[in-house]
Every structure is written in C-alpha cells, then in structure tokens.
Amino acid sequence: MTLEAYLLVGAALFSLGLIGALSHRNLIALLIGIELMMNAASLNLMAFNRFVVTDPTTGQIFVLIIIGLAAAEVAIFLSIILRIYRAYHDIDAEKLTKLSG
Amino acid sequence: MLEQAVIYTFVALVLIGGGLAAFSRQILYAIIGLGISLLGLAGLFLNLGSPFVAAMQVLIYIGGITVAIVFAMMLSIAMSIRPPNPDARKLGFAIACAVIFFGAVAHLIRGAQFQQIASPASEKAWSVGALGHALLTHYNVVFEALSLVLLLAIIGAILIARKA
C-alpha cells in the first residue's frame, strides 16, 4: 500500500471520528470520536515514518507519546463524566447547554 | 498477495470499526467499534514496521483505555442504556462536515508530492533499543513531561471522582 493510501485511510478515520464527535449526545461517544481522530493522526505519523523519514524513531515516539497522553486524557475525562453522572445521573451533552447564557 | 490481503483486512477493520464507533447509537457498540478500529490500526502499525508501537497500541489503547471506557460506561449505565433519540439534523450536519473535510484533505493528499525515501531505514533503526535510546536521550524532556502528565492525571482523576 502506498503512502497516499495510508494517508487516505487516516483521513477517513479522522472524518469518522469527526462524525462521532459531532453527532453524538453522549459524552462517552464524544470521547470515542475524539480518540478516533487522534488515532488518525497516529496513523499518519506512522505512515510518514515509514515512507518519508530517514530516522524512524521520531514518529514512533510521537505515537507512543500520543498513546500515553490519550490514556491520561481519558482518565481525567472519565472521572469528570463520573462527577457529572453523580450530579445529574445523566451524561447528555445537550443538557449542558444550560450553562451558556 | 497475502500480505496485501492482510493489509486490506486491517484497513477494513479500521474503517468498519470507525464507522461503528461513529454511527452507533449504542455506546457499547461504539466502544466495540473503537476497539476494532484500534486493533486494525495496530495491525497497520505492524505492517508499517513497528511491532513495538503496535504492541503498545494493543496494550494501552485497547487494553487500558477502551476497558476504562467500558468501566465508566458501566458506572453510569443507568442512564446510558436508554437509546438516545436519533437526531437526524445533527447527524446530517456532522456527516456534511466530515465529508467536506475529507474531500478537502483527500484532494490535498492526492495532490501532494512527498519526498519519499527509496527504501526503509535499516532494521537497527527500527529496533526497540533504538527507540528506547532516543526516548532517554533525544526525547528525555518529553518523556519526563509525559510521566508528569500521567501523575497529574492520576491525582486529578482521584480528586474529581472522589465523593464529596
């Protein structure tokens, strides 16, 4: 598979993630969408790492770090979801519009 | 040929999983979709020459993150199992956005000319050892910072989730 193909897959994945992030009301679904978007970036990095870059360590480390940060991110986000859930027993993103003035 | 088939399978996994994650109205299916997609990605990573990253993807992403999401979902399950009303308008908007974006990016990608290298770097450069070395020399700041972030995330998660 060529670089271009990988990139297109990445773009598709990103777009799917976007749909997830934009269309869902559930906070967890939003999170999933965003994770897909980040993974699309990872795929791109890996593909470039393979086809373009002479020293392949950078891309890999980049992806590893992304994975690590995603873990941290998810941890925080899920705890926030739990906090909201405690308060509301609901995790509907649209209910959150109550805040905006 | 077989190799190609495997790759396409992975690609299919990525896209199908992604589709499931994106379009499913049931959170559980979405999580499963995410898992599938990540699995496919791990396969692609493997194919791109990095077994270590692929392994990490499986371990942390699928093994850690996805499972954490499942737990979170189960903790808040009382509400989330009720299927939310489908909102066609919202979905349509999301799809439109995604399509436009995809169109634009795809167009650009097809038009771009990357200076591709003739052949992949040596095995040594791809090795885990090289990775570890770079992580501890070249990217030591990043590594330290990442650990700090993880520490903070743990503290934060505990604090936030703690019952008042």
Next chain:
Amino acid sequence: MDTLSLILLTTISPLACFIIAIIFLVQQPRAAQGLVLFGSAISLLSAIGLLVQGPVEPLRFLWFQSGAIQLQFGFILDGASLMFGVVVAFITACIMLYSVGYMAHDPGKTRYFALLSFFAWSMLSFVYAVDLLQSFIFWELVGLSSFFLIGFWFEKPEAAGAARKAFLMTRVGDVGLFIGILLILQLVSNFDIPSLLDPQTGLSTQVSPGILNAITLLIFIGIMGKSAQFPLHTWLPDAMEGPTPVSALLHSATMVAAGVFLMIRLHPLFMAAQDTALIVLSIATFTAILASTIAMVDTDIKKVLAYSSISQLGFMLMALAAGSLFAGVFHLITHAVFKALLFLCSGIYIHAYHTNSMAEIGRSGGRRLKATTLGLIIGGAALSGVPPLAGFWSKEEIFAQLGHNGFNIYMAGAFLAAFLTAYYTFRMIFLITKPDQAPASDHSHPEPLNMKAPVLILTLGAIVLGFFGSNIAQGLGLIPQHHSVILMISAVGVVILGILIAYFDYGRDNAPRTGFISKIAPLDTLFTNKWYIDDIYRVTIVAITHALSRILHWIENHVLDGNYDRFGLGILRTGAKSTRVQGGWMQLYLGWAIILLAVVALYLGLQ
C-alpha cells in the same frame, strides 16, 4: 487743554461713571445718580471745549493687525462730529437731569443711570470714531444700551418683548451694515473714514459703481435698522415701553439719529453711488409719509411721537440722499432738540396722570401744567415747521434741496409728509389742551423743577436754534442752499393747512374729535393697523424662522440623534444575537471550525 485729553474726557468720563456705578454703587442710588450727572457734565463741557477749538486733524492709534488688515482707532474731529457730539452730550445732560425727577422712586435707579452713562459713552465714541469698524463697534454698543433701556422695566413682558424686537430688528440691519463694512475692508483693506472718503484716492475711485452701490446699499440697510426706516421701522414705536426719558434720549434725539449720522459720515460715498441715493430717497420719502399716516390715528402720545420721529428721520435721510449734507445735519440737530423737548413734555404728562392716552391727558387737565404745555406747543410748532421755529428752517432747507435737484415727485411726497406732520402734531396739541370735557379736579402735582428746567432749556433751544443755520453750515464748511420764495410760501401753506384741518377736526369747540381720515374707511383701517407691517412679519419671517427651527429640531432629535441611538441599539442587539448564535450546542462550533479549516485548506490546495 489739548485736544487729546479733551476728547478722552468727553468719551471716557461716562464710561468711568458707568463702571464705578455698576460695580460699587448698586446700593447707593443717590451717589450713583450724582456721579453720573457729574460725569455727564464733564463730558458736555469737554465736548463744548472741542467745538470751541474747532475742527482738527483726526487722531489715530494702531489697534491691531491681522494679515493684511491694519485697524486703527481714533477720533475724527470735523464739523459734523463736533457739533453732533455737543448735541448728544447736551441732550444727554438735560435728560439725566430730568430723569432725577422722573425716576426718583424707581428701585433700579443705579442701573438706570449707569446705563444712561453707558449709552452716552458709546454714542459719543460712535460720533467721534475715525475708523469704520470702530464706528460699528460703538454702533452696536449703542444698540445694546438701547436694548437694556427699553427693557429697563424688564418685569413687564411688553417691555422685554419690545427690547427683544428692537435688538433683533436693528440686528438685521446691522448684518447688512456688517457685510457692507467687510466688503469695504476686503476691497481696500482699510477702514479709515477720511481716507475712504478722499475724493482722489478714496473708495469711490477704487471700485466700480456697481460695487459701490452694493456697499452703500448694505450700509443703508444698517441705517434702516437703526434709524427705523421702512421696512425695519416697527421696533421704534414698541420701544416706547421704556421710560420716557429714554425714549426722548435714545429713540428720538440721539440713538436713532446714529443711522442718519452714519450717512452723514459717509455722505460722499452715497453721493457717488447714484442708484443707492435714489433708493434711499424713495425709502425715506415713503417712510416719512407712512409714519405720518400712522401718527395721524394713534392715540398714545409716545407712539405718536415715535412715529413722528420715524417720519422726521425720513426727512433727514431725504435731505442727505438728495445731496445736501447741510440740510441733513441741520434737521438732525433741530430735531434732536425739539423732539427731546416733546418727549420730555409727554413724560411729565405721563408722570403726572399715569396714562399715555392723549385724550386722557387732556381730560385729566394736561394744560394746567403750564411750563409743560408751553414746551409742548413750542416743540409741536417746531416739529410742524411753523416759522420761525427751529423746525421751519431745517425743513425749508430740505425742501430747497429737493427742489434744487429737481426731485419733484419726492418733493411732493415731502410736502404731503409735512402736511401730515402739521396735522398730527396739532391733533396732539389740541387733544391735550382742548379736552372734550372739563377736567374733574386737579389732583396732579406740579412738575418738579429738575424736570421743568430741561423742558425750558430745550424750549429755548427749539425757538432759537433755527437761526444758527448758517453757523452750522459754516462749521461743516458748506453753503446753505438758496431758498426760493415760492417754495417757502407753499411750504408754510401746507403747514398751515395741516394746522387748520387739525383745528377743524379737534381744536374748535364742538369739533367732531375724529380725524378726517376716518371718513375714508379703508385707509383708516390701514393706518390704525400700522399698515399691517407687523402682521406681515409675523406670518412671514417670524413664521418661517419658527418653522425652520422646528424642522431642524425635529431632525436633530429624530434623524441625527435618533439614528445615532438606533445605531447604538442596533449594535447592542447584534451583540445579543451573536451570543445567541454562539450559545448552546457546542459541537456546532467545532463543526463549523472544521468546515472553515477544510475550506481554507481546499482553497490553498486549489491555488
């Protein structure tokens, strides 16, 4: 004393009195009154001193410089200003003396005397001014003092209204004058009156006749305002709301004569501007007749005298426009004396009987005030032109001039006016001296000495002044016009005719006591309503001004200001709307942001 100190004494002493009185003596009216009288006396003496010294070269000082313009101030001391200066100072002094009695019980005495002093200063400064702009300044200040004096009893709305009317109408004229002066300045960058009038290098040699006509016409507009000529004359009758001495001083003898005096000053220019002279002549003649006709039917003694002043001012301007400087000056001086006299007499009547109506005064026993009635009759006769009183001589001079220059139509007008003058004057005299019913009882107090004295002095003046015609002419360096006997006889005839008709209408026993004009109803209505001129103003100029101001006020509030406010509110509303767009559904933002990015990226890619 040298000329400079004399002239300074003449002009500055009233000013000094004014300042001291208004600042320090508000609580001491008697002191203020004494001071002002004293100042006026000094002023009069110095003016006489100047006159005795005779004409000298003008004195000039640099006033300021701006660009190409250099303005001077100074004093012009030729025959006209010297004589008129003495007249002004003299009449002012008389009237101040008279006012001591007339205003004895007024609470605003200090203000009154201070203002009189202020008037004396500005009027004298105007008379002696060497620079046209200087003249204008004092011309305006004279107007200002007139404004304050007319409105002296400002608690009376009529007085306040009259003051405003006077100020505004003269202001209209002043604008014309101002433009005229500025035109002169523009053309020759010089305001010095003697050099403007210089036959070799003066204004008339530098500009085309058309422009000269325009300039003199504009100046004449100012004169019209100040000297109450048609159509700017209506303020003067109203101005009679002021105290009577003020009417005597300002609105007959001196201030209104300032316009005439300005024309005297600039006489050569007017003579050079043929068309203007003709226009002036026409307007003056018309005014003389117009005012006389109104005087014929008015019942208020001061109004009658006011209209008479207008008409006499018309006479003076006629003389000047017809080309005789001497006739104008002569009539100006004699008129000043006898009209002041008449006003003072009327003042005594009003003071004594608290009424302005001639018939009422007569009924209340006006003729019992002997000195006053004498003054009234002498002054009236002088006004009518009964020989050999002052008015006869000066009016003769005017007729002579008109006849000499062949202005026959205007002369006919003048005769008509003279006839009417005689008629309405004697109508007034008869109404007062021969009342329709005998006065019930005499409850009037006799005129006090300080009021009687000025009357007597002026009566004397009205009798003898006519014989000084040649001296005046000499002072001006002119030769009087030769009088034709026919003209003189016919003039006297006209006067006598007027007196006779007045006698027939009012004087004889069982007279009808209505004017002959009442038999011609339309004219009677016209005259009684003062030719409807005020009404015409009310429905035209006043109404237009009000309408315009209303329209612009509306524009200000609704178009300009309103739109600014609307604009501001619009922005606020947009703000509220923009927040509403941003509120809520947070994924929408993200979507739009992505679309935006995509479009930009695509745009870049397609380039």
Next chain:
Amino acid sequence: MPLLSSILLTPVITLIILLLMPQKAVRGIRLICAFSGLLTCVLSLQLWMGYDPTSGGIQFEEIIPWVSAIGISYHLGVDGFGVILVMLNSIVYFTGVLTMWDLEDRVKEYFAFMVLLVIGVFGVFMSLDLFFFFFFYEIAVVPMYPLILIWGSGNRAYAGMKLMLFLLAGSALLFPGLLAIYHHAGLNTFDIIALSAHTFDPQFQIFVYPFIYIGFGVLAGLFPFHGWSPTGHVAAPSAVSMLHAGVLMKLGAFGILTVGIRLLPEGAAYWAPTFVVLAVIGIIYGAYVAMRQTDFKFVIGFSSVSHMGIVLLGLNLAVLGSVAATDALNGAVFQMFAHGIMTALFFSTAGYIYDKSHSKTIADFGGLGAQMPRAVSIFIVAGLCGAGLPGLASFWAELLVFLAALKTYPIAGVIVILGLVLTAVYILRVFNQAFFGAPNPKWENLKAQDMSGLHLIPRAILIAVLVIFGFVPRLMLDLINSTTVAFLGNF
C-alpha cells in the same frame, strides 16, 4: 525647571497630593486645587510674556527620548496658538475650581478627575509628538465619564455614555490616521516638527485627512457628529461643562490644526470646500436648534455647536491659501480662546442658577432678573458675547472669520453673517423667557441666594478677560498673527 514641564507638572503633582490626602480634608483639597490653578495661571502668564512673538515659531521646546526604538519622544513646545490655549486652560481651570467651591459630595475624587482632565488638556496643547498628543488627548477625554456620571444631573448615565462613545469613535478614526502618517513618512519618528518637514504624497494626504479631520472634529462639535455635546453639557456639573465646552472642544480644533493642517496641507486644501459646507451648516443648524430648546444648558450646548462651527470654518478657510488665510486662522484661534472663556462663563452661571434652583428649564423661570440680578447679569454678558457683540472678545474672532469667508466664499460668508441674527434670536429668547417678564413667585427664595463674594470672583475674572480682549484684541492678535504667518508659510 523648564516652563512647559512646570505647567504640566503642576496639575500632575496636585493630582498626586490629592490622591494622598484623606477624604475628609475637603477644605485642604479645595485650597490645593485653587492654588494649583492659580499657579498654572501665573506660569501661563509667564509663558505668554516670555514668548517672543516676532518669530512666531515653536518656542520653549523640551525633548526627552521616550521610546527611542520607534521614535517616540517627550517633546513639548508651544507656538503662539499653544500659548493662548494654555492660558485659556489655566484660566478655566482656576475659575472652574472656584466655581465648584461649594461641592460637598466626594470632593476628593471630583477634583482628582478634574485635575486629570486638566493634565490631559495641557498636554495636548504642548505636545509636539504624535504619540503624546494622542496620549494626552485621550487622558483629557477619560475623566468626563465619571465626572458626568457621579456628579452630573439629569439623564447622566445616557449622556456620559453617549459622550464617551462619540469621542472614542472619533479616536477610532484618529488612531489609524495618526499611525498612517507615521508609517507613511517612514522617518521612524512621531515628532510633529520632524514630520511636518516631510512632504507627504498628495494622494495619501487626501486619503488620510478626512479621518484626522472628522476624528478630531467629533470633539470639536463638528456637524453632524455633534450629538454628544449638548447632551453631555447638560448632564455635566458646571465646572465640568466649563472645562468641557471651554477647553475640551478646543482640543479637537487644535488637533485639526496641529496634526491635520500642519502635516497634511494638501489633503486639507482638497477637502476644505466640503468641510466649509459642513461648518456653515453647523453654524446655522446649531443656532436654529438652539432656538427650540427648553433647557438652559441645551441652548448653550447647541450654541457651542454653532460657535465651534465658526472655528472650523476659519480653519478650513485658512487652508485654502487665499489672501484671507491669515485672517481666517487668526479668527479661528481667537474664537477658540474667546469661545472658551465665554462658554466657561455661560456654564458657570447656568450651573449656579441650577444649583440654587434645581431647575434648568427655561420656562420654569421668568423674571429671574429681579430675583438674582447678579447671576442674571453675568449670564447676559455671556449671552451677548455669544451673540457676537463688539466689545467682547468673540466679536473679533467672528469678524476675522467672516471676513475671510466673505472673501473666499461670498455666499457662505453672507449666510454665516446672517447667522448672527439667529444667534441673537435664541439668546434673546432665553433672556426674555427666563430673566425678563413677571417674576415667578416660586423663586422668591432665591433672592437671598444671589451670587456674592466668592462666587463672583471666577465670573468676574472671566468677564474681565472677555472685555479686555474685546477692546484690546492686539494683546492676542500680535501673538497669533506672527504664528499664523509662520504657520501658513509652510503651505
């Protein structure tokens, strides 16, 4: 100590002292302000005397580099215009302090804001650096809002807001304009003198000049952007109106002169015919609208629009380069001074009447002349000055401007001179409705409260100034004329 900095620092130091003084020391605060006002007057007088009118150039210059990297320097200096305007500000400042002597509410803050305003005004009149010019310009505008809001009357919140929005909208036009001048010259300096030596591209001048003109013009009451001014005047306390109409509006005209005309002469000449029309409309329009106002201060406010129109007219005529340019500019500057003093007198007196009666409605009064003869007399003097009566300072100014107008645009000249009648109409209307006629028994109690003693001092000073310059215009014209000649020599 350099003179200009001393004048500028006097209020600055006063401000600092004020801020350090306790709230309660009302008397001390007043005395300090009065003293500082007097000191500025004395220093301004020294400036006036020390200025050598024969050369007509910039004198008393002081330069300290400020941000040298981009060419900002603290550059002070005055020409003849500056001298008289500094004097004007000192007089109004001093008399303004005296006018507000009786203030009881938040005295310290009031005077602090007022002094800040004064600092700004002084700064503008002295600055020869675009940055500082604008800096002080904005400083002068800022305190208006709290002053109106806290101590004002009537619809003050609205008025204050409107005023600030208008003025800062004007600044919004100025901002790009001033900076464009700087960058277009490419000299890396904001120094006005240095910039004036540079010849700007005519196209550029034509483009930028309207921004400068309208930007400053808003503050100068330029029709049709004058709406803030009457409203603001009405709501402001009297000393603020004094400073505002008396001095602040002059900033706008001074800005047009110093920045617009000095730096962009060709642009100014290109636009002058248009702006002459606006100025003439402003003069007439202001007079007409003033005729229908029911509030003293509104009348004065619109009269300011009309009178400032004369200044603007003069400025525009001056740039047309005709023979009358000198007269026009002389007249405009003279009018700035005369109008400043006159309006100060107007507002201080109207304010006094308002303070005692709490009414500003003309129709409420009637025959007030019998009840408060002194206050009314002073008001009448101011009114007559407004009507352009000779013998008071503004006559000369109007004379010179009208003369130039008549020379350059005869029709415009005739129209504005006819405006004199309109001015008389609305002034007399006020006199007749409020001061003459039968006294209103409602105000009998005011009889005991007529102006006296201390209250008369500031008004007497202002009247004296009006009369002195009314009869001896030379005192001022000698000073301005040489400057004008030098200024117009640049064209």
Next chain:
Amino acid sequence: MENAILFAPELICLLMGLVLFFCTVLNRSYRTTRGIAIASGIAMIAACLWTLSLEGEPFFPGIYAVDFFSQLIKTVLAVGFLFVVIASANPLTVDRNGWLEVPLFFIFSTLGMMMMVSATELLTLYVAMELAAYPVYIVVALHRNADIGGESAAKYMVQGMAASAISLYGMSFLFGTYGSTYFSAISIPHAAAHPIFYLGLLLTLAGFFFKLGAFPFHFWAPDTYETAPHPVITFIATVSKIAAIGILCRLLSLAMPGGWESGHAQTALMWASVIAMSLGNLSALAQKDLKRLLGYSTVAHAGYVLLALQTFAEWGLTAALFYAIGYFAMSFACFLVICEIGRSEDRITIDSVSGLYKRAPFLSFTLLIGLFGLIGLPPTVGFVGKWFLFSAALQRGQFYLVLIAAINAAVALYYYLLIIRQLYWVEPATQNTIKPTPLIAVTAMATIILVIAMGTLPGPFWDMAARAARALIS
C-alpha cells in the same frame, strides 16, 4: 551543570511542585500550602531573572531553546503564578477537598507553559501543551458544585481534546512534509508539498488558537469563564494567555526571515483577527455576567494581538509581546477584584459590583484601572499597547484593518463603561465592606503600578520586548 542553570526556572518549578505534592500528601493546611506556593513563586521569579539573559539549549540540540524570549515569558509566567496564588487566598468556590491541590495544579500547569515557550520541536511542544492544559481541566472540574464543575470541565475538555486532535493531525502533515519535527527544519520553505504543508500548518495553529481563545476556537472561553472557580479562571485568563501568546509568537516567528511567510497565512490570520475582535466585542455587549463578559472581551483582545502577529514582522512580534505583558496586568487587576468580591459567590454579575466604591474603595479603584486598561485609555498600558499593536499593523499598510480594530475598541467601551457605572454610581445592595488582606492589597498595588508604569514609561518594556522578538527571529 550549565544545562541545569539554563533549565533553572523549570527545575525549580518542578521541584517546588513535588514539594507541594508531598504537602498535599501530608495533608497540611491550605495556609501552609499556599505559603509554600508563594515561596515557590518567588523562587521561580528569582530563577527566571537569574537566567534572563542566558542563552542555550539545555537538552538535545533543537529540542529546547533558552533565549531572552523564552526567559522573558517565563518571568511573566512566574509572576503570574505568584499573583494567582496570592489572589486565591479564599478559593471558596473550589471543592473543599481540592483546595490543597489547587496550587499544585497551578504550578504544574505553569511548568507546562514554561516548557511550551522554550520548546522548539513539535513533540516537545505538544507534550508541554498538554502538561499545561490537563491541570487546568482538573481544577475547572473541582468546582464546589459538582454539576457546575463537571459540566464546565467537560465542555472545556471536549473542545480541548478535539483541538489537540486536530492539532496533532496537522502536525502529522508537517512531520510528513519535512520528515522532521524540529522547528528549524520546518521553517525552511518546501515548494513541492506546498498545499499539504498549509493544511498541516492550519490544523496545528487551530490547536493553539484554542489556547488563545481566538476565533474559531473561542467558544469554550465564555462558558468556562462564567462557571469556573474564580482563582482558576484568574489563572486561565492571565497566565495561560501569556503562554498562548508566547507560543503563537514562537510559531509565527518561524515564518519570518525568508521563511514560509506568505499572503495566505497572513490572510487567514487577518480574518481570524477581525472576526475574533468583532465577535468578541459584540457578544460582550450583551453580557450580564462579569466573568463571561471578560471572557468575550478576551476573545476580542486575542483579536487585537493577532492583528499585530499577522504582520509577520519584528515590530508586530514586539508589540504582541508588549501587549501580552500589559494584558496580563490589566486582566489580573480585574480578576483579582473578582476573586476578592466573589469569595463565596458562584456567579459574579455586573450587579455584584454595584456600588463597590462604597464597600471597597481600593478594590474598585483597582478594577477601574484594569478596565481603563482594557478599554485602552491612557495612562494605562492598554493605550500604549494598542498604539503599538495598531502601529505594527499599519506598518504593513493595513489601514482598514486598524480602522476596524479601532472601531471595535470604541464599541468595547460600552460594556466596560457599564461596569464602571455600576461600580461608582449604583447604590450597593449590601453594605458589608470588603477589606483585602495586606498581601492582596500590595499585589493590587503592584498590578496598578505595573499597568500605569507600562503606560507612562513604555520605553524599557518595549526594549525588552524588542530584544525578545529579535531573539526569536534570529
């Protein structure tokens, strides 16, 4: 060792952060924790000043740069941290359980920001950015009302995560175009992959725009401003803004001397600037909530800064840096007052400051100065700063752009004046006075002095900013 000195501010920050961490573990009182945090703030400032003039690369070459620019920003960040900790004397709006950790999160976030401005490599930058962001997500969530905190944190975080994902995606293209993550490599123009490069750049910048709260990623700002606990929002509005402007300067400086400067990037930034300031100001007009209003106003101010940055010139950079420092002081003045008056109130509306003049004269004066600064009136830094920003844009001849900005500034006047009106004119609802502690009074005084000093004597500050800008470009 030399490297350690170059890294001293971050090192001290890290060490003090660990000390604070142990404090929380040992469960000492909030007073102690705060005391330590203040001490660490002072130590950080000292370290920053010590290293102010140093230059070098403490780690692997190309990853991390210490220069005048970075140290200047770090100094301001350290000052900001100190001030915010002082201001959070009574974080009553924060969950009582989380009090102790608040300084801890602040200090780590500050550390992340410090690293951000020194990072010269994409990956480092990215990690530093997340290090700066996560603690803030956490403290936002730590509102004493779980529902408010959770909601606002979730919103904030979703936007933040999406932005980082987009940013990452963009970085991947940059990486692909150049095969390197070093800025030094990226700054060289690359003709072949031109369009895709722009895509990468745009997406990357989008992430940073989120940080700056600039259009189009500003939507989180008002909501978060309104609902986050006062000390937290003080931190977000002051410290993180500095870092954001710093990093934008760093990124855009790549474009400068013969770099990929181009009409496109400029056009995009220009539009972003115009829309940000207009939208921010217009929306602020309609606000009643004070913090929300300031949130929109931040958006507008970001627009002003972009106005200078889009010039891609030294002048613009200098002006932006100058304004960043000034903006820090001005907005801190406002938020300090909000922290003080709103100790126990969740919402600070405009009415909350009614008649504050009577209740707390000094605080209201502080707020007044802050607002004057934000309006852009002399003698505050707001005026001078705007002068510089607009001047920078005009250097490029963007007359109309400056006109729009200036008109925006005039529109903004309205809502700021409304606050001032409430402050000084309206009668207070309660009479209880607020007396700031001496420490807070001193801080407020220092802020006022900074605002006015920068406004009246801008010379030294400008020179510093110019030096920093030169350090960036060279």
